[in-house]
Amino acid sequence: MRHRLIVPGAAVLSLLLAIPASAASFRPGAPGVGDSYYPDSGNGGYHVSHYDLRLKYQPETDLLEGTATLLATTTQDLSRFNLDFGLKVSEIRVDGVKARFATSGKHELEVTPATPLEKGRQISVVVRYAGTPSQVKIDGYSGWARTPDGGVVAQEPDAAVWWYPSNDHPTDKATYDISVAVPDGTQALSNGVLLSETSKLGWTRYNWRSDKPQSTYLTTLAVGKFDITKDTTANGLPVINAVSKDLGANEGAAKASIARTAEIVQWEEGLFGRYPFNALGGYVPNVPAGYALETQTRPFYGKKVFDNGANVSVVVHELAHQWYGDSVSLKDWKDIWVHEGFARYAQWLWSEKEGEGTAQQLADYVYAQHPADDAFWKVKPGDPGAKNQFDIAVYDRGALAIQAFRNKVGDKVFFEILKAWPTENRYGNGSVADFVKFAEKKSGKKLADFFDTWLFQPAKPAAGAATGIAAAARKAPVAQPKSWKSIAATNEVHEAHGH
Template identity: 75%
Template sequence: MHRKIIAPSVLAASLLLVIPASAADFTPGAPGIGDPYYPASGNGGYDVSHYDLRLTYQPKTDLLEGTATLLATTQQDLSRFNLDFGLAVSEVRVNGTKASFAKSGSHELEVTPAAPLPKGRAITVVVKYAGKPSELKVDGWTAWQRTPDGGVAAQEPDSAVWWFPSNDHPLDKATYDVTVKVPDGTQTVSNGVLQSQSSKLGWTTYHWRSNKPQASYLTTLAVGKFDITTDKTASGLPILNAYSKDLGDNDGAARASVERTKDVAEWLESVFGSYPFNALGGYVPNVPTHFALETQTRPFYSPAQFAGGANVSVVVHELAHQWYGDSVSVKGWKDIWDNEGFASYAQWLWSEKEGEGT
C-alpha cells in the first residue's frame, strides 16, 4: 500500500480552511449605529433590506398587535444583535428558530439567536408583539399621537420605536410592506402605493407598499376616518391625499394647500429633476401638534399649519424633502441642515415664482 506523506505545514493550512470560527470569534452587534447626536439610535452588525409589518389596531383602546418580519444581512460574526423597539414582545425567531430576547432600557430589544450568525449571512427575523403605543415613553415623551378616532406615527428623528422593531437610523434604509387590519369604517394611511383593501367579519385590511429604500423615521402610519382624494401626475404617478373628517375651521385651508401637491411636484421636477419615488400625496390628521414632516411619498401635516389660511409653502417644503432628506439622506443627524437647507431654498424659489417676494 502506498502512503503519501503530507508536510505538517500543508496539513495545518488545510485545517485552517475547514475549521469554522470558534464561539469566541462571534461578538454582539453594537447597540448604536455610531451617531454622535443620538448614540442609542440604530444598531451595528447587520443591515435590513425589507420590513414586512402585519398589524391589527383597535382605535378605541389604542391596542396595537403586530408581527414584524425583517430581512437582513449580517455585517460581522454575530453572537447577539439589537433592535430598536419599545412595545412588549412575546416571541422572536431567527431563521425560523426561537431566539432568546431581553429588553434593555426603554427601547432596546436584545436578541440572542439559537446559533451564532456568520458574517455575510442572509437572516430572517420575526418579532411578535403587542401594546398601547401612546403609553410608551422614551426619554419622557411619546412619538405616537392619539386622535379622536385612531392614532398617528409621525415624528423626527424617532417614530418607529413605538410601532415596529427596526434598525432605527437613516443609514439603514429598506423597502416596506405595511398591512394593517382595523375595524370596518376606519381607514389607514401609510407610505407608497395602496396594493389592496378587503373586508371580512367586521374588519378591513389595507396593504401599503414602499418599493424604494426608506428610512425608518420616514415610515408613517395613520389610522382614523378620512376623506380621501386621488389623482395622477402627468407622468402617471398616483396621488393620494387624506383629511380627517373633523378638522373644523382648518379643513378648507388644508385642502386648498395639500391639493396643490400635483402642480407643486411637477414644478419641483423642473428644479431638482425627476421625482424619485412611485407615489405622491399628503395627509392631515386631527392632531394638536404644529409641525409637518416629510414622511416618504406622503408627508404629514398638522392642522395648525393651516390655521392662518392656505399654506402652499409648507407643501413645497415637505415635497422638496422627497429629493433632499428622503431620497438623498443624512449620514448622521448633525447634517440635518442639508435636508432643511434644500427644502427652505425650494420655498424661496416657489415664493419668487409666485411673485410673493424672495
Template identity: 70%
Template sequence: MHRRIIAPGALAAASLLLAIPASAASYSPGAPGIGDPYYPYYGNGGYDVSHYDLRLQYQPKTDELQGTTTILAKTTQDLSSFDLDFLLDVSEVRVNGAKAAFTHSQQHELVITPKTPLAKGTPITVVVRYSGVPSTKTAYGFNSWHRTPDGAVAADEPEAAWWWFPSNDHPSDKATYDVSVAVPDGTQAISNGTLQATSSKLGWTRYSWRQNKPQATYLATLAIGKFDITTGTSDGGVPVINAYSKDLGDNDGAARASVERTGEIVDWLSNYFGPYPFSTAGGYVPNTTTGYALETQTRVYYSPKQFAKGANASVVVHELAHQWYGDDVSLKGWKDIWINEGFATYAQWLWSEHEGEGTTQELADYVYASHPADDPFWTVKPGDPGPDKQFDAAVYDRGALAIQALRKAVGDDAFFAILKGWPQEHAYGNASVADFERYAEQVSGKPLASLFDTWLFQPSKPAAPAGGAASLAKASTKVAQPKSWKKIEAAHDGQEAAQEARGR
C-alpha cells in the same frame, strides 16, 4: 517517559474546545447604537436591513396594536447577538426560522440572541411578534405615538418607529417596506407608497401599502382614522393620494386648498430638482394636536394647525422638496440635517419668487438684516448644529442663506446644475454636508471650502450677506419683511415647539 494523567472532566472540556471553530472567538454582540454622536443608542450595529414586512391589527377604541414584523437583513460582522429599536411587548422572536432568546435593555433596545451565532455576510430573516398599547410607552421622557379622536398617527422626527415596529432606527440604514394593517370596518389605514390591496373579513378591513424605494425608518408613517381620500395624477404623470380627517372642523377648507396643490407643486419642483423620485406623492391631515409637518416619504404628514391661519402652499412646498432633499438623498448622520432643512427652506424661497411674494435675494437680505451680530441665531452652526439645536430656526433660515451665498459664488448655471444633479448623484442613498461640498466644487469648478465654513460652521455672523457688496448697503439698514415670510416660517415653527416639548 513521564505520563501526564488527565482527569475525565478535563478531557471532555478539551474535546469541547477542539469542536469549536477557531473563528468562534470573533463572534460578538452588535453595537446598541449605529454610531451617531447626536443619538448614541439610535440604530444598531452588526447588520444592514433591506426590507421590512409589517402585518398589523389596530383597535382605535383601545389603542391596542398587534403585529408581526419580518425583517430581511444581512450581517456586517460575526454576531453573537444584535439589537432592534423597539418599545412594545414582544412574545416571540425567530431568526432564520429558529426561536431566539430576547430581552429589553436601556430605554428602547430589544436585544436578540439567535440560537446559533451568525457569520459576517449571512442573510437573515428576523420575525418579531408583539402587542401593546403604544400611547402608554415612553422613552427618554416622551412618546411619539399620537392619538386622534378616531385612531392614531405615527409621524415624528428623529424617531417614531419604536412605537409600532422593531427596526434599525437610523437614516443610514434605508429599506423597502410592505405595511399591511387591519382596522375595524369604516376606519382606514394610510401609509407610504402605493395601496396594493384592500380586503374585508368579519368586521375588519385590511389595507396593504408598499414602498418600493429605500426609505429611512423615521420617514415610515402610519395613520389610522376616518378620512376623506382624494386621488389624481399631476400633469407630469405622478399619481397623487391625499387624505383628510373627517373632523378637521374650520381647518378643513384651508388644508384642502393647500394639500390639493401637491401635484402642481411636485411638477414645479421637478423643474429644479429633476424627476420626482417615487411612485406616488401626496399628504394627509389627521385631527392631531401637534403643530408640525413632516416629510414622511410619498405621504407627507401635516398638522391641522399648519392651516389654522388659512391656506399655506409654502408648507407643502417645503415638505415636498424634502422628497428629493432628505428622502431620496438622506443624511448620513443627524449632524447633516442642513441637507434636509436648508434646501427645503430654499425651495420655499424659490416658490416665494414664483408667486411674486419676495425674491430669493430679498429673503436673504431680510434674514441677514433681521439678526444683529450678537444674536444667538449666529451661534448655531447649520452644518453641525448639535442635537439640542438640530431643528433651530437657524438651521432653516441661516441654512437657506448659505445656499443663496453658494448661488452667488458659483453663478446661476452651475448653481441650478448642482441643485438638479445632487439627487441623481446620490439617488436612494445617503450623503453628508462634506459630500455636498465636494459635489458643488466638482460641478462649479471652484474652491468652496471657505464659503461653506463661513456660512455653515462659524458661530458668528458673516461679514457680508449672501449676495456680496451689491446687497451690503441694503442689508445694513432696515429691510422690509417679504410678503411670504410668515408662511415660510410656519414650516419649522411647529417642529421647534415639538423639540422644546421633549426637552431638546
C-alpha cells in the same frame, strides 16, 4: 469503572475541522451606530433590506398587535444583535428558529439567535408583539399621538420604536410592505402605493408598499376617518391625499393646500430632477400640532399648520424633502442642514416663482433682520447640536447660506448642482462635508472656507463678495417680502427629542 473514549487520529482531525476557525470572532453587534447626537440610534452588525409589517389596530383601546418580518444581511460574525423597539414582545424567531431576547436601555431589544450568525449571511427575523403605543414613554415622551378616531405616528428623529422593531437610523434604509387591519369604517394610511383594500369579519385591511429605500423615521401610520381623494399624475404616479373629517374650520384650508401636491412636485422636478418615488400625496389628521413632517411619499401636516388659512408654502417645503432628506438622507443627525436648508430654500424659490419676493430679497431680509449680536448667529447650521437641531437658524441661516452659494457660483452652475446632488446620490446618504466636496467638484471653485463661514462659525458673516451677500450689506431697512409671513409660519417645529 471509568470509561475512556478513544478517538482515532483521523476522526480527531475531522472534528477539529468541523469547528469554525473564526468561532472566537463571533461577538454582539453594537447597540448603536455612533451618531453624534443620538449614539444609541440604530444598531451594528447587520443591514435591513426589507420590512414586512402585518398589523391590527383597535382605535377604541389603542391596542396595536403586530408581526414584523425583517430581511437583513449580517455585516460581521454575530453572536447577538439589537433592535430598537418599545412595545412588549412575545416571540422572536431568526431563520425560523426561536431566539432568546431581552430588553435593555431605553428602547433596546437584545436578540440572541439559537446559533451564531456568520458575516454576509442573509437572515429573516420575525418579531411578534402587542401594546398600547401612546402609553410607551421614552425620556418621558411618546411619539404616538391618539386622535378622536384613531392614532398617528409621524415624528423626527424617532418614530419607528413606537410601532415596529427596526434598525432605527437613516443610514440603514429599506423597502416596506405595511399591512394594517382596522375596524370597518376606519381607514389606515401609510407610505407608498395602496396595493389593495379588503374587508372581512368587521375588519378592513389596507396593504401599502414602498419600493424604494426609506429611512425608519420617514415611515408613517395614520388610522382614523378621512376624506380621501385619489388621482394620477401625467406620468402615471398615484396621488392620494387625505384630510380628517373633523378638522373643523381648518378643513377647507388643509384640502386647498395639499390639493396642489401634484402641481408642486412637477415644478420641483424642474429644480431637483425626476421625482424619486412611486407615489405622492399628503395627509392631515386631527392632531393639534403646528408642525409638518416629510414622511416619504405622503407628508404629514398638523392641523394647526392651517390655522391662518391655506399654507402652500409648507407643502412646497415637505415635498422638497422628498429629494433633499428622503431620497438623499443625512449620514449623521448633525448633518441636518442638507435636509432643512434646501427645503427652506425651495420655499424661497416658490416665492420667487409666485412673484411674492425673490430668493435674494428673502435672503436680504433675513440678513438684515438679525443684528450681529443676535443669538440667531450663534447656531451653526452645519453642526447645530442636538438641542438646536430644529432651531430657526438651521432653516433661515441655512437657506441664506444657499443663496450666498448661488451668488458665489452663478445661476447656471448653482441650478446644475441643485439638481445633480439628489440625482447622483439618489437613495443614498450624504453629509455636509460630502456636499461641500460635491459643490467644489461641480463648480471648479474652492468653497471650504466659504461654507465654513456660513455653516460652522458662530458669527454673522460680513457683507461682501467673499461671502456672497454684497447685496445685503446696506444698512437701510429691508422691506419684508410678501411671502415672508407664510414662509415663517411653516417652520417645522418638530417635536424632536433625544434618547
